[in-house]
Amino acid sequence: MSRLYYEKVTIPTRNPIVAADSDEPEVSNNQDIKGYLEKVSSLIPAEVIAGYLTMFGFVPLIDETTQGILSKNETTVAWIVFFFCFLLTPIYLNYQAEKGKPKQIHLIISSVAFVIWSYVTTGASLIPDYYNAALGSIFLVAFSLISGFVKLNK
Structure with a gap:
């Protein structure tokens, strides 16, 4: 089974002209952002996301008893975690891709x-x-809009 994401084709079920006159509440900005984040x-492979968030969660637990470069700054460890997962993303996807399926653009x-995603979720730290x-x-919104134009099936 491939881990590459192929966007599903959806057909709108509501007429936008009718929807503008309906009594249904509009989707809030937070729900839009959540949808874009999803x-x-x-x-991104779920394993990389889970690993990143787990490792990133341990970063604040580093204390003064740690020896060497890692003891000087939690930010150093956070950057190591970031770069590790950033490099792991294409390597992991390449390994998981089905033979004969397109993958470079993915x-x-x-x-x-x-x-x-990491800037939005952990950028503050x-x-x-x-x-x-x-x-x-x-x-996040700009990337979601732009990535919608990229044909991942080619």
């Missing part, structure tokens, strides 16, 4: 998706001086 994370898109939640949301 789309971006679906491009590997690139998934690697970019990992960077954006990883790069606190450069993290901005609104900017992360803009990156």
